[in-house]
Amino acid sequence: MTEYQRQEERESVQRVKEKYGIDTTFTGNFRRLYFQRDEPPFDSLRADNGTYIMALDGKPDRQLQVTLLAAHELIPFFDVNPLPTSFTYPFRKWSLWAFGIGLGLFLLLPYPRRPANVIAYQRWRILLGDVASTLLFGMFFVLPMPIIGGSVEAVTTLALLIPFWFMACLGLFAFYWAAHAAVYCLVMRDGGFDIRTLRGQEAFDYADIEEIQGALLRPPKWLIVLSFVAALLGKSGAARMGQTGRALMLAGSAANGMRVTRKNGQSRFVWVSDQMGGKALEHLDAFVGGLEKAGVPIREDVFPVRALFPPC
Numbered sequence: 001m002t003e004y005q006r007q008e009e010r011e012s013v014q015r016v017k018e019k020y021g022i023d024t025t026f027t028g029n030f031r032r033l034y035f036q037r038d039e040p041p042f043d044s045l046r047a048d049n050g051t052y053i054m055a056l057d058g059k060p061d062r063q064l065q066v067t068l069l070a071a072h073e074l075i076p077f078f079d080v081n082p083l084p085t086s087f088t089y090p091f092r093k094w095s096l097w098a099f100g101i102g103l104g105l106f107l108l109l110p111y112p113r114r115p116a117n118v119i120a121y122q123r124w125r126i127l128l129g130d131v132a133s134t135l136l137f138g139m140f141f142v143l144p145m146p147i148i149g150g151s152v153e154a155v156t157t158l159a160l161l162i163p164f165w166f167m168a169c170l171g172l173f174a175f176y177w178a179a180h181a182a183v184y185c186l187v188m189r190d191g192g193f194d195i196r197t198l199r200g201q202e203a204f205d206y207a208d209i210e211e212i213q214g215a216l217l218r219p220p221k222w223l224i225v226l227s228f229v230a231a232l233l234g235k236s237g238a239a240r241m242g243q244t245g246r247a248l249m250l251a252g253s254a255a256n257g258m259r260v261t262r263k264n265g266q267s268r269f270v271w272v273s274d275q276m277g278g279k280a281l282e283h284l285d286a287f288v289g290g291l292e293k294a295g296v297p298i299r300e301d302v303f304p305v306r307a308l309f310p311p312c
Contacts, residue, residue, distance in 0.1 A: 120185035129178035137171025206294035213299040217255040
């Protein structure tokens, strides 16, 4: 241990002694045992706190001092708890099992094969969206608890809870878009195609389509400006360089798609790439080939779209 660690240990021992009256100084041996309050024979003690002396029949020289501790009172942000972790967090031992079971169920989910006439997002992109949404939601949902020290105290400390859970809500919104990508597909058929989304299915006949126009989705200008402003607020050179790189990537990102306009004026967007321009849809050739075979007019100019999320 370094001198700084020794000083921290001495201060921790002093705080425990002042708060609980227990000396937790390490003396070179392990003679302190912990038991649950309802374990026999301690469940027969009627008091909720205090110190008792236990001795074996016929061996009065072998004595055991028993100290009953009151329920731990958590102090947010700066807590002192002399109890072992297994007593303070009794269900923590099951956390990895719960995580493993959840991960196993996720990996074992059945994914049926898509026929050639179904145009849908690539599987690995959907899985990546699930993982990213889980990390975003889980991290900000859980963070207030280890920062404060307890779940009940975290829920009641609104000053810290609100900003973190607001970010967690963005993770829930990301789950929605991951579900949207998993369901979204175009089903090609004779004379047209159907678009399936979370909201249902909509049929498009080639004879009802007035034109097809390329579309380009880019982030809003205000978001790009805020990204560069955030780069100027970095406390270190490395932080500023990292944020500048992210701002440049955001400014250069764009998703390619198509705007399908019906003869009645209604239009729908079909986004075929990711923000970096990579192909995101499987079997896209069947969609383009069907439009060309039906002779649907295709405009040469590109329809610009600036939005945080791709319009449908």
